[in-house]
Amino acid sequence: MKKASDLFIECLEEEGVEYIFGVPGEENLDFLDSLSRSTKIKLILTRHEQGAGFMAATYGRHTGKTGVCLATLGPGATNFVTAAAYAQLGGMPMMMITGQKPIKKSKQGRFQILDVVAMMGPITKYTHQMASSDNIPSRVREAFRLAEEEKPGAVHIELPEDIADEHTDSLPLKRSHSRRPTADVKSIREAVKALEEATSPVLVIGAGANRTMTGRMLLQFIEKTGIPFLTTQLGKGVIDERHPKFLGCAALSSGDFVHRAVEASDCIVNLGHDVIEKPPFFMQRGGPTVIHVSSKTAEVDPVYFPDIEVIGDIANAVWQMKEDIVPNGSWKFDHLLAYRQGEVDHTAPLAKDERFPIFPPHLVQSIRDAMPDDGIICLDNGVYKIWFARGYTAYRPNTVLLDNALATMGAGLPSAMMSAMVYPGRKVMAICGDGGFMMNSQEMETAVRLGLNITVLILNDNSYGMIRWKQANMGFKDWGLTYGNPDFVKYAEAYGAHGHRVESAAHLKELLAHTLSTPGVHLIDCPVDYSENDQILNNDIKRLSKEL
Numbered sequence: 001m002k003k004a005s006d007l008f009i010e011c012l013e014e015e016g017v018e019y020i021f022g023v024p025g026e027e028n029l030d031f032l033d034s035l036s037r038s039t040k041i042k043l044i045l046t047r048h049e050q051g052a053g054f055m056a057a058t059y060g061r062h063t064g065k066t067g068v069c070l071a072t073l074g075p076g077a078t079n080f081v082t083a084a085a086y087a088q089l090g091g092m093p094m095m096m097i098t099g100q101k102p103i104k105k106s107k108q109g110r111f112q113i114l115d116v117v118a119m120m121g122p123i124t125k126y127t128h129q130m131a132s133s134d135n136i137p138s139r140v141r142e143a144f145r146l147a148e149e150e151k152p153g154a155v156h157i158e159l160p161e162d163i164a165d166e167h168t169d170s171l172p173l174k175r176s177h178s179r180r181p182t183a184d185v186k187s188i189r190e191a192v193k194a195l196e197e198a199t200s201p202v203l204v205i206g207a208g209a210n211r212t213m214t215g216r217m218l219l220q221f222i223e224k225t226g227i228p229f230l231t232t233q234l235g236k237g238v239i240d241e242r243h244p245k246f247l248g249c250a251a252l253s254s255g256d257f258v259h260r261a262v263e264a265s266d267c268i269v270n271l272g273h274d275v276i277e278k279p280p281f282f283m284q285r286g287g288p289t290v291i292h293v294s295s296k297t298a299e300v301d302p303v304y305f306p307d308i309e310v311i312g313d314i315a316n317a318v319w320q321m322k323e324d325i326v327p328n329g330s331w332k333f334d335h336l337l338a339y340r341q342g343e344v345d346h347t348a349p350l351a352k353d354e355r356f357p358i359f360p361p362h363l364v365q366s367i368r369d370a371m372p373d374d375g376i377i378c379l380d381n382g383v384y385k386i387w388f389a390r391g392y393t394a395y396r397p398n399t400v401l402l403d404n405a406l407a408t409m410g411a412g413l414p415s416a417m418m419s420a421m422v423y424p425g426r427k428v429m430a431i432c433g434d435g436g437f438m439m440n441s442q443e444m445e446t447a448v449r450l451g452l453n454i455t456v457l458i459l460n461d462n463s464y465g466m467i468r469w470k471q472a473n474m475g476f477k478d479w480g481l482t483y484g485n486p487d488f489v490k491y492a493e494a495y496g497a498h499g500h501r502v503e504s505a506a507h508l509k510e511l512l513a514h515t516l517s518t519p520g521v522h523l524i525d526c527p528v529d530y531s532e533n534d535q536i537l538n539n540d541i542k543r544l545s546k547e548l
Helices: 004-014 026-036 049-063 081-090 116-123 133-148 185-197 214-225 257-263 314-324 334-351 360-370 384-391 412-422 434-439 443-449 465-473 488-494 505-517 533-547
Strands: 019-023 042-045 067-071 094-100 126-129 154-160 201-205 229-231 246-249 267-271 289-294 308-311 376-379 428-433 454-460 498-501 521-527
Touching: 004 026, 004 133, 019 049, 026 042, 026 067, 026 094, 026 154, 049 067, 049 081, 049 094, 049 412, 081 094, 081 116, 081 154, 094 116, 094 133, 116 126, 116 154, 126 133, 133 154, 185 267, 185 289, 185 308, 185 314, 201 214, 201 257, 214 314, 229 257, 246 257, 246 334, 246 384, 257 334, 257 533, 289 314, 334 360, 334 384, 334 533, 360 384, 360 505, 376 384, 376 412, 384 428, 412 428, 412 434, 412 443, 412 454, 428 434, 434 454, 443 521, 454 488, 454 505, 465 533, 488 498, 488 521, 498 505, 505 521
Parallel strands: 019 042, 019 067, 067 094, 094 154, 126 154, 201 229, 201 267, 229 246, 267 289, 289 308, 376 428, 428 454, 454 521, 498 521
Antiparallel strands: none
């Protein structure tokens, strides 16, 4: 007979778990004791459960394997809620393990007790309270299966104290080998026929296409056909954006150069569409033919009701389409590519503006110049996300981690920390607003303790800049969104990190070069000039793209 908590750890080892991130409590002590004897799984102690959850989710995003995080009952479990929603909407496989008081004999009334399983129900793919140690192997295996199958997401298991202390003769279950179904040949033929008969087809690469092998197959398809492509924010980097057929990233909701290009197409292939992102185009009756290529059928709404659906593994579906299609010699793409040229012509002079505080387009270009091809930037949430989605050229998949699903503040630093752990040989930068950084800034201590090599760039405007931009756009007075900040340089140094403050555009370039080439945790306090956000993003871009 084996102790249940020991069995639980063995099940996690069987699943290939490398790390458990979290903040344990007294209800986790049996689990913690069992984990202390594991030679395969490392505990990463964080300073807040939310940071642990964001790290676990980002592990899932990078690897496709389930990231695991640990918290106690009550307040520990409630601190996981935002990270659970982040993983669930963002398609990142993550498992949360929470403790609970004894469920068979409890003498503490309702102290700290919440119905955590019911709470997690709406924001996970699976949630379960362990009521018998004999069922641990099957419940753990089921949770991992659901976390990782399309669409990946969050799962939760509650392990009560008395169940963790039980003894059982159950054994871990081995992982099953499975392959995703391939798309039906007839649906492939129908999609290819529509493409061959079109005049100006276009590809839209969404969140679901950001998976292993899809980028490779898509590149082969584009090279054979010459069909231009654009991405959503979560599809960014699936194909190298230096490609001559790249049309841009749909960062704004509408009216950008890239939206005009889609509107000028007569056949749209929507790859990996996910309704958690704002639609990159709006369907209309009698408009372009829309082909939905995804692992799941389309969720129909007033602006999305595709004509043809190709359902199955996306990479395989694209390969099948590539094998079948005969490029149409009369396809016309020049007018679509002209919109991309219009965007480049508009952005280039802005990126050269070396004013101080730093102008966002110049910041984006400076960071792109400083980062190597495989460097990873991890964006928190703020108005700068739009500037980076539009202007930062992604060269490889998952090198621009931005969250256009839950779009939560506070995830930038933990996601950069996890990126540096998964890829210790690559340059990693967290890009945060001052508001988002302060929501999980305590994880600076974790980053220093782990000996990570990361740069944390804080865009400092002493306000919630995204909401100020929206406030201005809606014609409201500037009110209720400004605050004071700590001295970020001293703050970094208090954690044992290296603090730097930008003093000019030229100094920014020097600091980026220094921090990216020097080991350790570096924080850069970068004053930013958001005064033209409203004019450029809401007025200039829409006017110029419309004129084209």
